Amino acid sequence: MNTTDAPNEEIKGLKMDGAGFISHEEKHYSDEENAIWKLLCERRMEKLPTTASSAYLEGLEKLKMPMDRIPLFDELNANLEPLTGWTLRAVNGFIPAKMFFGSMALRQFPSTLEIRPMGRLEYLQEPDIFHDVFGHVPMHTDSLFADFVAEYGKLVTEYEVGSERFDAMARLWWYTVEFGLIRENDEVRLYGSGHMSSFGEADNVFLGGPEIRDFNLDEVISTPFRIDIYQPVLWVIDGFEQLRLAVDELRRRWDVSN
Numbered sequence: 001m002n003t004t005d006a007p008n009e010e011i012k013g014l015k016m017d018g019a020g021f022i023s024h025e026e027k028h029y030s031d032e033e034n035a036i037w038k039l040l041c042e043r044r045m046e047k048l049p050t051t052a053s054s055a056y057l058e059g060l061e062k063l064k065m066p067m068d069r070i071p072l073f074d075e076l077n078a079n080l081e082p083l084t085g086w087t088l089r090a091v092n093g094f095i096p097a098k099m100f101f102g103s104m105a106l107r108q109f110p111s112t113l114e115i116r117p118m119g120r121l122e123y124l125q126e127p128d129i130f131h132d133v134f135g136h137v138p139m140h141t142d143s144l145f146a147d148f149v150a151e152y153g154k155l156v157t158e159y160e161v162g163s164e165r166f167d168a169m170a171r172l173w174w175y176t177v178e179f180g181l182i183r184e185n186d187e188v189r190l191y192g193s194g195h196m197s198s199f200g201e202a203d204n205v206f207l208g209g210p211e212i213r214d215f216n217l218d219e220v221i222s223t224p225f226r227i228d229i230y231q232p233v234l235w236v237i238d239g240f241e242q243l244r245l246a247v248d249e250l251r252r253r254w255d256v257s258n
């Protein structure tokens, strides 16, 4: 982490130690919950080595992501924080959008502690720990991606939820962090958490399901999304520096200083 980017512990009057954050260490998982995590990992790892981006796969290694039980946040943070300054923080279910995105500016990734039930292993609309931790966190070991998300968090907290600019930022998040694609060695690979933590939608990418376009910031921020269908259009980047440049471009366009 670049210390000149050290986040302020308070953003726009939003204290990040308030409601919503909880202790992870008090959470104890049942054998069944750990078995669900193991099953989800086994099923995803059948496909991810040949479909996920190298940054994501290397992230799993760097984190020493446990595949046979739900990880403790402390053990992941011990591997994550020295790399990019990011840490995982436990939250109690949904937290307000402003708090969720604001925590990104502090390089704190909020994650729920609950895991999906055995009967619903497919992608869920609501987040669970498999989506948040297995889906999102490996990418935060990549310095370019980690810097992008922190810069994204700083910019998005400039805007009120429901404003046009907030909506534009939400679309940028959706089509990159959640469902972004990257081209590696002329092949399309996944890096979005929505794909990492799902089965059918990730497979659908390689079955010709979505239209795949080269990343275009104006298209992305003007394309509404739905969370209840497979994404009909996805955008592919050539490198993660494109994402940071996209945030810089919006900052310049909207005349927001660093």
Ligand SMILES: [Fe+2]
Residues within 6 Å of the ligand: 127, 131, 132, 136, 178, 193, 194
């Ligand atoms: Fe997500």
